[in-house]
Amino acid sequence: xxxxxxxxxxxxxxxxxxxxxxxxxxxxxxxxxxxxxxxxxxxxxxxxxxxxxxxxxxxxxxxxxxxxxxxxxxxxxxxxxxxxxxxxxxxxxxxxxxxxxxxxxxxxxx
Amino acid sequence: xxxxxxxxxxxxxxxxxxxxxxxxxxxxxxxxxxxxxxxxxxxxxxxxxxxxxxxxxxxxxxxxxxxxxxxxxxxxxxxxxxxxxxxxxxxxxxxxxxxxxxxxxxxxxxxxxxx
Numbered sequence: 001x002x003x004x005x006x007x008x009x010x011x012x013x014x015x016x017x018x019x020x021x022x023x024x025x026x027x028x029x030x031x032x033x034x035x036x037x038x039x040x041x042x043x044x045x046x047x048x049x050x051x052x053x054x055x056x057x058x059x060x061x062x063x064x065x066x067x068x069x070x071x072x073x074x075x076x077x078x079x080x081x082x083x084x085x086x087x088x089x090x091x092x093x094x095x096x097x098x099x100x101x102x103x104x105x106x107x108x109x110x
Numbered sequence: 111x112x113x114x115x116x117x118x119x120x121x122x123x124x125x126x127x128x129x130x131x132x133x134x135x136x137x138x139x140x141x142x143x144x145x146x147x148x149x150x151x152x153x154x155x156x157x158x159x160x161x162x163x164x165x166x167x168x169x170x171x172x173x174x175x176x177x178x179x180x181x182x183x184x185x186x187x188x189x190x191x192x193x194x195x196x197x198x199x200x201x202x203x204x205x206x207x208x209x210x211x212x213x214x215x216x217x218x219x220x221x222x223x224x225x
Contacts, residue, residue: 004152034213043114043202043216044153089153097143097168098214100153 002027002094006101009087013080013108021075021104023064023090033057033066033073034098036089044089047075080108112137112205114217122223128191131220133203138183140206143214144176147200156201159186193224 007022025033035047035057048057050066050073057064062077073090085108090101113136123129133142144156156176157165165178179187190197200221204214 036216038216041218043218044204044214045216046213049213096158097155098153102150102152 002031002092002099004090004092004099004101006088006090006104008102009104009106011104011106013106015082015108015110016079017108019075019077019080019084019106021088021090021106023073023075023101025071025073025090025092027071027092027094030068031092031094033064034091034093035062035064035073035075036091036100038087038089038103040086047088080106082108082110084108111215112139114203114205114215116203116217116220118220119218120221120223122225123193124225125194127193128189129193129222130187130189131201131203133186133188133217135184135205140183142180142186143204144178144186144188145202145204145216147202147219149198153202156188190222193222195224198222198224 003026005024032051034049036044037047038044048059050057053068055066064073064075087103087105089103091098115134117132142159145153146156147153155168156171157167159165159178159180161180161183177189200219202219203217
């Protein structure tokens with residue numbers, strides 16, 4: 001079946017550092033891909049998405065490009081802030097449900 | 111997007127007991143989803159709850175262990191029955207944020223610890 005693999009965390013960065021969280025997927029066809037974020041004490045919320053190959057999703061300074069050649073959807077941000085500290089989940093859609101990666105915890109220190 | 115309230119936010123339970131988690135949405139939704147997040151694991155869909163019909167369970171989950179109610183378009187409950195320490199998880203309720211877009215809105219989750 002379809003699956004999502006994320007880089008293992010936790011990830012700790014200093015403020016203004018560059019962030020990459022790797023995500024690769026295994027799927028039949030070309031499903032829509034998502035990044036969700038969970039801030040402390042809150043529910044998961046959609047960060048960005050891409051619905052087809054070569055699409056770039058972006059939001060709040062985060063970006064991810066749907067790469068079918070490498071079956072990847074890596075999350076990047078050029079300069080992280082303390083407020084970006086959260087758990088990030090990569091996901092893909094299959095009929096009637098989302099399939100999630102294990103999540104990557106990011107801590108940004110001032 | 112919809113606002114979801116879950117109760118309880120956390121609980122500590124004894125082995126062999128059952129606990130019901132409530133999920134309230136501030137708008138009417140057709141489909142509600144229950145996920146489980148075990149420690150260090152990804153979110154796994156338990157079941158999909160539609161109003162007026164039986165919930166649809168994913169492989170590995172059964173109604174006797176996780177009975178679900180969906181009495182109306184804004185409310186659902188998930189019961190974790192006869193709990194064991196392996197049931198210690200975060201349980202999340204979610205709904206479709208946009209029709210047909212597969213974008214989910216999640217509640218903050220219910221963290222259960224079974225002793």
